[in-house]
Amino acid sequence: MKRLMTMLGVAGLAVASFAAVDDTLISFSTPGPDKYADGTDVLPGECYALVWSQDGKFEGIKADGTTVDPADKVVIVAGVAKKGANGTYCPPLLYQVDAELAKTLQNGVYAVYLLDTRVTEADGAVAVGGVDENGALKAVNSYGAVSGDTTAAAGNGAIAKATTTAVGGAAVATFVEVEAPVITAIKPNGTKITISTSGLSPVVDYKVVTGAKPGEVATELDAKVDAKGDFTFDKPANGAFFKVIGVRKFEAK
Amino acid sequence: MMCVGAMALATAALADYTDGKVCGWMRIDSTLPVTAVGVPWVDVGNTNSNVKVADLVKTDGLTDGDNLYVFNNGTWTFYTLDSGAWVAGTTANSSITATAGTPGTATIARGQALYLERSSYSQPFYVYGAVGSALTSTTLTGATKYLVASPKATAFTPTTSNISGATPKSRTAAGDQIVVPLTGGATRTYTLAGGKWGYATSTGRVTQDDTANYQPVPLGTGFWYVTSSSENSITITW
Numbered sequence: 069m070k071r072l073m074t075m076l077g078v079a080g081l082a083v084a085s086f087a088a089v090d091d092t093l094i095s096f097s098t099p100g101p102d103k104y105a106d107g108t109d110v111l112p113g114e115c116y117a118l119v120w121s122q123d124g125k126f127e128g129i130k131a132d133g134t135t136v137d138p139a140d141k142v143v144i145v146a147g148v149a150k151k152g153a154n155g156t157y158c159p160p161l162l163y164q165v166d167a168e169l170a171k172t173l174q175n176g177v178y179a180v181y182l183l184d185t186r187v188t189e190a191d192g193a194v195a196v197g198g199v200d201e202n203g204a205l206k207a208v209n210s211y212g213a214v215s216g217d218t219t220a221a222a223g224n225g226a227i228a229k230a231t232t233t234a235v236g237g238a239a240v241a242t243f244v245e246v247e248a249p250v251i252t253a254i255k256p257n258g259t260k261i262t263i264s265t266s267g268l269s270p271v272v273d274y275k276v277v278t279g280a281k282p283g284e285v286a287t288e289l290d291a292k293v294d295a296k297g298d299f300t301f302d303k304p305a306n307g308a309f310f311k312v313i314g315v316r317k318f319e320a321k
Numbered sequence: 322m323m324c325v326g327a328m329a330l331a332t333a334a335l336a337d338y339t340d341g342k343v344c345g346w347m348r349i350d351s352t353l354p355v356t357a358v359g360v361p362w363v364d365v366g367n368t369n370s371n372v373k374v375a376d377l378v379k380t381d382g383l384t385d386g387d388n389l390y391v392f393n394n395g396t397w398t399f400y401t402l403d404s405g406a407w408v409a410g411t412t413a414n415s416s417i418t419a420t421a422g423t424p425g426t427a428t429i430a431r432g433q434a435l436y437l438e439r440s441s442y443s444q445p446f447y448v449y450g451a452v453g454s455a456l457t458s459t460t461l462t463g464a465t466k467y468l469v470a471s472p473k474a475t476a477f478t479p480t481t482s483n484i485s486g487a488t489p490k491s492r493t494a495a496g497d498q499i500v501v502p503l504t505g506g507a508t509r510t511y512t513l514a515g516g517k518w519g520y521a522t523s524t525g526r527v528t529q530d531d532t533a534n535y536q537p538v539p540l541g542t543g544f545w546y547v548t549s550s551s552e553n554s555i556t557i558t559w
Contacts, residue, residue, distance in 0.1 A: 246338050251365045254344060254449045256381040263344070272338055282343045282452045282474075303381075307474065309345035309452065314338035 092165040092173075094118060096180045096215055101155020104184050105210045105240045106318060110156040113196040114149035115183045115205070116214065117142050118163045124177040124217065131244045131269045133205025143173070145183070145205060147198045158182075158214075180215035183208050184240045186318050188273075207270035209318045212241035246272055249312045256303060265297040265312055272314035276301060282309050342366075342451040346379075347474055349541045350445045355414075355438045357502050357543030359470025360431050362450020371428035372450045374400060375407035378437055382446040386412075390419055390436040391429060392468040398422035414438055431472035432459035432559070434543020448541065462554040467546045471559050476537035477544075479511045479518045480529040486555040488548060490514040497555065500545040501538050509536070 096118075102110040119126050120141045127137035135142060144163050149156050165173065185208055187197035197206035246269045253264040268274060276299050279285035289310065291301035299312070344365055349358060364372045374391060380402060388410060389400040397419035399410035409421035429435060431453060437446065456472045471477035479499050490496030490512045499511040499518075511520045519528035519535070527534050538544050548555060 248338050251342060251344050251451070254346070254365060254376075254379070256346075256379045256447065256449070258381070261346070269338070282345070285343055303346075305348070307345060307347040307447075309343050309474075311339060311343045316338075 091167050092163075092170040094163040094165070094178055094180075094218060095160065096158065096163070097160045098158040098182075098214060099154060100152055100157025102149065102157055102182055102214070103240070104186070104318065105212075105243065110149045110182065110184075110240075111186065111194075111196050112149055112151045112156060113147045113198065114156070115145045115147045115185050115196070115198055116149070116158050116161065117146075117181045117183055117211075118144045118165075118178055119181050120173050120176050120178050122176045126177075126179060126181075126213070128242060129181070129183070129208050129211050129244060131208055131246065131271045133199075133208050136245070141173070142205070143169070143178070145199055145203075147185075147196060149196075178218045179213055181211050182214045182240055184210045184318060187270075188317055208244050209271045209316070210240045210243040243316070244269075244271060246314070246316070249274065249314060251312060257300075259303055260300050261303045262298050262300045263310075263312070265293070265299065268293065268297050269314070271317055273317050274299075274312055274314040276310050276312055278304075278308050278310040280308065285309050285311050344449070344451045345474070346447045346449045347541050348445045348447055351542075352442055352504055353502060353506070354440075354442045355436055355502070356442075356446075357434050357468065357470070357545075358437050358448060359434045359472070359541050359543045360429050360448075361470070361472050361474050361541065362448065363431060363453035364428070365451045369453050371430045373424070374422065374427045374429050374435065375424035377429065377435075377448050377450060378407075379447055379449050380405050382444045383437075383439060384441050386440055388413065388438040390414075390417060390438065391422060391427070392435070392466075394464045395466065396420070398427070400424050400427075431456050432469055432557075434468045434470035436468075436543075456559065458556050458558045460554060460556045461546055461548070462551070464551050465548055465553075468543055469546055469557065470541070470543035471538065473559055474540070476540045477559065478529070478535065478537040481513070481516065481518060483558040484513075484518065484555065485558075486553060487513045488553065489516075494549065497549070497553075498545075498547045499538075500547065501542065502544075 120143050122139050126140055130136060146161055148161055150159050185197040186194055187207055189195055199205055247267045249265045249267045251263050252266050255262045274293055276289045276291040277285045278287050278289050289301045291299040293299050362372050364370045383402055385402050387402045391398050397417055399413050399419040400407045400422050401411045407424045413419040461467045487497040496512055501509045503509055509520050511518050517528040519526045529535055
């Protein structure tokens with residue numbers, strides 16, 4: 069994903085003082101508690117994304133953090149969720165869209181979305197995935213609009229400012245779309261079999277299940293998927309059937 | 322528009338995400354130098370299209386120089402295992418007139434079979450692929466000799482219930498025949514006589530009614546269906 073551009077700040081006055089002519093500043097906050105789709109409190113450090121749609125209809129985000137509609141944009145992601153007395157919330161936040169970018173976004177609509185970027189780490193711990201070193205979102209499980217729309221303005225010789233107000237009960241509401249995986253190849257290798265797959269999503273846990281008949285594939289194999297989407301497991305001496313199944317890592321309640 | 326989309330996605334989130342195809346492998350316990358291999362699978366990849374010849378029989382248990390032969394209406398094409406991959410056939414068995422096939426694109430349908438010729442044949446081998454949508458029957462017409470096999474992962478028992486259109490054996494005609502290659506180089510020939518399919522043994526004819534002794538075509542094994550006229554239409558229900 070293209071690196072998320074421009075700046076953001078918490079406690080906007082300091083940032084605002086660096087804003088240049090034709091920059092766009094959008095402030096935002098939530099009172100909390102902000103919730104994931106499973107009803108739990110948002111983790112500290114979770115992300116609020118400033119998104120933009122040309123036609124005012126933001127079509128959503130994919131699991132890899134790109135937008136469903138290529139004409140839409142995730143402009144800035146701020147991993148600023150904070151624990152407070154009223155649960156996790158978004159502290160006062162100032163998105164600064166620099167002038168060059170703002171020119172390309174004018175006449176569209178900005179809105180703020182709360183993202184569920186949780187990942188399960190190697191030790192089983194759940195953490196905010198956020199963005200990688202290139203500013204790209206690692207994985208998005210689900211998302212929800214948490215602000216009203218703000219018309220994008222730029223190029224009028226002034227700093228464009230807008231305050232967008234949190235929608236009551238800020239919460240993630242929409243799961244990213246997940247396709248069914250597809251087995252693309254089966255490769256025996258000595259006592260092992262490797263199956264290659266496509267269409268795997270970073271927000272789904274996958275496993276290979278097997279059985280003696282096509283309608284009885286239910287026993288989980290000891291098969292971990294690698295970065296290429298390949299599963300490798302021991303080849304049983306006799307024939308067997310198998311398929312790949314997946315379950316969302318973070319399901320609704 | 323966003324509301325509608327959000328509702329649909331939330332519903333989808335409650336389901337598992339499953340590969341559309343069940344795939345599998347089947348062990349063929351043949352110790353024959355030349356084995357008729359049935360095609361039970363379709364291609365992997367959710368297309369339900371015919372499996373590639375080069376994908377069906379994998380390389381485990383095989384030796385470079387082994388050959389695959391595909392029979393179609395009286396002609397053979399063949400493929401040779403070279404450095405662990407099937408390539409266009411190089412040297413065919415001297416008893417078969419065969420042309421080199423195209424392993425990158427050649428496919429074979431369920432209900433058909435092919436021959437695997439091995440230089441080392443003491444171990445089993447495997448066929449791989451995906452389970453296709455139900456193939457309930459195969460109709461044979463336009464030729465007099467077909468190399469076929471059950472598309473199911475089960476043995477096939479020839480009976481009058483699952484074979485229609487067959488010509489019975491008579492005093493003057495051999496009738497239709499099902500010829501199955503067996504371990505040790507023997508064959509078993511089923512014929513239709515007296516309204517029953519059966520085969521000859523050293524102790525007499527065994528028919529489909531003798532369920533305790535009537536042997537099926539073994540799992541994964543292809544067989545020849547031979548009929549007297551290309552105009553005959555035989556339907557095998559699997």
